[in-house]
Amino acid sequence: MDMDDSTVTTTTRVVRPFKIIAVILIVLCGVVMIAVLANNTWIRAAGFYQGLWNECYNGTRIVPTLPSGLPSAQPPTDIVCHAAPATGWLIACKALSIVALLLTIFSLVFALVALIKGKRFANMYKIAGVLLFVSAVFMLVTLALFPAMSIQEDVFLLRSNWELAWGYGLGWGAFLLQVVAGILLLFAPDKQEIYYSEKTYYQ
Numbered sequence: 001m002d003m004d005d006s007t008v009t010t011t012t013r014v015v016r017p018f019k020i021i022a023v024i025l026i027v028l029c030g031v032v033m034i035a036v037l038a039n040n041t042w043i044r045a046a047g048f049y050q051g052l053w054n055e056c057y058n059g060t061r062i063v064p065t066l067p068s069g070l071p072s073a074q075p076p077t078d079i080v081c082h083a084a085p086a087t088g089w090l091i092a093c094k095a096l097s098i099v100a101l102l103l104t105i106f107s108l109v110f111a112l113v114a115l116i117k118g119k120r121f122a123n124m125y126k127i128a129g130v131l132l133f134v135s136a137v138f139m140l141v142t143l144a145l146f147p148a149m150s151i152q153e154d155v156f157l158l159r160s161n162w163e164l165a166w167g168y169g170l171g172w173g174a175f176l177l178q179v180v181a182g183i184l185l186l187f188a189p190d191k192q193e194i195y196y197s198e199k200t201y202y203q
Helices: 017-038 088-117 123-150 166-187
Strands: 007-015 043-045 048-050 054-057 080-083 194-202
Touching: 017 088, 017 123, 017 166, 043 123, 088 123, 088 166, 123 166
Parallel strands: none
Antiparallel strands: 007 194, 043 048, 048 054, 054 080
């Protein structure tokens, strides 16, 4: 067949800027959530810090007391990490965080399919947005439950200067990314569209 007999097919795709931004935010959220789950610094106090999986302290886990009821000085040892006790509330925080991460990953898959496949799969943006909002609810429950229950543990009784740490702050960052990405997927008007064309040559 001569080149003159070639067939040229042109395909025009529509890309919505807000959806692209949402996908980028979901990817960033996934990275942040992995960091949230992996770190051991959600809460800390004098000679102690804890995450979802481990708690790290120097000396003994429970600060000993003097006969007067005052805390005795902990021995000057290095901080060592141990597996966190399997309390019900901490198991719930772990489970909710893992489910939130999985839902975020699923939402990314749906959003990418909709972005790549085009208008025929536009409903997948809505599915991704709903998954993100459910994930955000799970994260919110975790972020409320963890500090409320942590400070009631006996490990904190005689420790001073406790505070929520950077790992906990990352959890709030992940929550905000989920909410913003969900809003963009569900409610962003996307009146502006980016068009680009693909040409296919058949001989």
